[in-house]
Amino acid sequence: LGTITNDQLVQSFPRIMEIEYTAKVEDRLDNIQSGEEDWVGALDRFWKRFEPEIDHASQTMRDLKSEEVETDEVCDKEDEETGEKCGKPMVIKLGRFGRYLRCTGHPECSGTKNLKKDGEVEETFEPEPTGEDCPKCGEPLVRKKNRWGQFFVGCSGWKPKNSKPPGCSYIQQEKVGVKCPDCGGELVKRRARRGNTFYGCDGYPDCKHTTPNLPVPIKCLECEHPYLVIRQRKNQPKMMACPNKECDFETEAAE
Template sequence: MSKNDEKLFTVHEHALEKEYETCPQCGAELSIKNAKSGPFLGCNNYPTCDYSRPLSNQSHFEDDKVLVGSECPECQHELALKRGRYGFFIGCTQFPTCNYMSKTETPDETGIDCPQCKSGELLQKKSRFGKIFYSCNKYPKCKYIINFKPVSEECPDCKWGILVEKKTSNGKQLICPQKSCGYKRALLE
């Protein structure tokens, strides 16, 4: 780097650009902090000063949206779209008197029998983080779960009831989900 380039990137010039916001309660500096609910501005004098405020209004869903014309099956009051720690759900407006709630999404059926209990069916579900997985609909009796898309084809080596479709560096492959079995083959499309 030449001497002219060093002058372009001096520390004191960038320090002047950064402005700090002060705490309305104690006058100290505010800084960005992170929590489960998302980023927020918090006072640097914490725990002496407990001032904080959210960075964006999108992370807070304060008002429940009442669903006009809906009726709670338990108490016949209106239902509302609410936001909980695991996402959106539909709940009764008379909470905590009435505890009725239903999820907004239902698991998708795959039509593939559970290879472990052989009486249930694998359902496509979504975790609270948005990751898709497949589990038996007989839960909690059967706790079978896989992270890759199941294919209704028996493993030719160990005779397990399904194979899973997995993307690898070699392309898509069908793999046996049993760890003791090492069967895999390329998926023909």
């Protein structure tokens, strides 16, 4: 997605995307700081050149979100009432997380499939019942797969955002066996918007205790912090370290 965006910018704004342009802008900023150039005049000159470039780009730049590429893939999403598979052809679309397959029956059919980096279709994973009920709404809990290919347990009553009626948003949090030092709750595995893993208190938002590294239920031998964390730097062995910034305790972690 970043490569596509860069290509679009270079094509639509060749003057601004030149390496030399950055150097020229820095020189102008230095002149403004030293008083050799008036900042109002500098902005006015910049905008007089930039405005027509924006107008031209808005008319000529490709609308990547609306583009579709035909494929031989067929939508296999089942109808909730009849159980019949959709069967409509799927097209390649561009979304926030890159290219993916979407049913040509959209929006009536919400069928989508993930594409791997090599362009191959990622194997579809059907939610598996866990035998437990959702503590929030009573619907069955199922094991699912997220957009990063990782498994989690959530409510089968989940629906996309803004659905009417709204679905259940419950997700079973994975406990790591360590108590929160701030409130006594449980530290659980969580995922940030960008996909990176971190660990936080299950009492959120009342308790905002977090740590970026996997916590283990071992008290620090030096400062008695209630848990240590597993760290691993590039080309280095795994280490157990104290997360207390004022403590430098660290020892090699057992395999």
